[in-house]
Amino acid sequence: MKALVVEKIADKEFSTEVRELSMPKCGDNEVIIKVNYSSLNYKDALSSAGNPGVTRNFPHITGIDLAGEIYESKSPIFKAGERVLVTGYDLGMNTDGGHAQYVKVPSSWVARTPDAITDKEIMTFGTAGLTAALSINELIDNGVKAENGAILVTGATGGVGSIAVSILSKIGYKVVAISGKSEKVDYLKRIGASEVILRDEFNEESSKRPLLGEKYAGVVDTVGGEVLANALKLIKYDGVATCCGLTSSHELNTNVFPFILRGVRLIGIDSVECKLEKKQAAWEKIASKWKIEDLKNITNEIALDEVKKAYELLLEGKAVGRYVVKISD
Structure with missing residues (x-):
């Protein structure tokens, strides 16, 4: 072979x-x-x-x-x-x-x-798609609805990010995408983003203040580091952020204010060891309504x-x- x-x-x-x-x-x-x-x-x-x-x-x-x-x-x-x-x-x-x-x-x-779903289609999703689906499930299960506001997706041109943008858009959410690739703005809008923010601009605008104005109902973060730290400051009351990646950094330098003043929740996503039943349920959604x-x-x-x-x-x-x-x- x-x-x-x-x-x-x-x-x-x-x-x-x-x-x-x-x-x-x-x-x-x-x-x-x-x-x-x-x-x-x-x-x-x-x-x-x-x-x-x-x-x-x-x-x-x-x-x-x-x-x-x-x-x-x-x-x-x-x-x-x-x-x-x-x-x-x-x-x-x-x-x-x-x-x-x-x-x-x-x-x-x-x-x-x-x-x-075909083998090719399900491998287009693969671990990245499964991770995106598990992230979106957590938003939904924790009460983040489309009418609550936009969802911020970081690292949006990557595998997890691209699929998260596409699924969220398909099921009725407004999606704001963050990317470090200025030449891929049209690509992100084509797959479902209503707005694209460049990573450097996002980090620059997110000042050193411990808390910023409430802007996003939820966040699907794929990069960690400074981007996630800044995104947490912008989540609306009772909002949710999921975290599944570290391509920016494995460190998270943040403060407690989003959590104790707005009830924000940060949920880790692991697609490696999660129960097979949970994986199977996510695959069924990916093959049908998602x-x-x-x-x-x-x-x-x-x-x-x-x-x-x-x-x-x-x-x-x-x-x-x-x-x-x-x-x-």
Whole structure:
């Protein structure tokens, strides 16, 4: 089978190439999945660069998402031929991931793919789409309604941000997008943003004051750092911010005023270890009432041998939208 393999060749030096490998062997309560599509995420790019917080075991196959069908099963839960997907857990981290034609995983990691969506479509969402859906679910479950006001989405040209903008717009919310890419303003408006604010302008206008005027009903933050700290100051009374990323910074220098004077809530989003039932429910929404009809606006389809170049774009902060990797014909 073919797979994209990252090899450690020296201290802090790694190579990435497509290789021919032996098929994995299926053990008890495991399945082997014939992969049709995978996707690219920032975590995949970090893995390819040998980031020890993501991957420590090399050689290694990247890919934290996959969609395909069961090729072999030694689990009572699944049978050969069923359409399935896997996101999160240890897939693509220290367990070989979805950038291979066949992948072995524990059956407890596997979700069934809803009938109303194709493998390519669900991988356009992938971990990024699941994270966006879980974030939006938290806003809704905590009483943030479209009539309450606009939702601010940070890091809006990235995978999570693009999908969050698109879903929120589809289900009736006004969306204000923040991005560091001035050349992508038209793209963000095309996928559903009613207003776009450039990141530097947003941080500059959000002064050092501990609290600012109430402006947004909720925030979907994908970047952390100064942007999230400033966004918290602008949330309306009883509003909610979700946080799922750290591409700006893992640090959050803020104050308590939004929380104790406006009842603002900050909710962390984890799509890796959250319960499979919660993931399955989110996938069902993504495949139905939250499905983005015009996915081509946010999708770049690439082949396995094009992944290495895409990793460079991700690590340089130049990637836009979602990268879907076609694995099997």
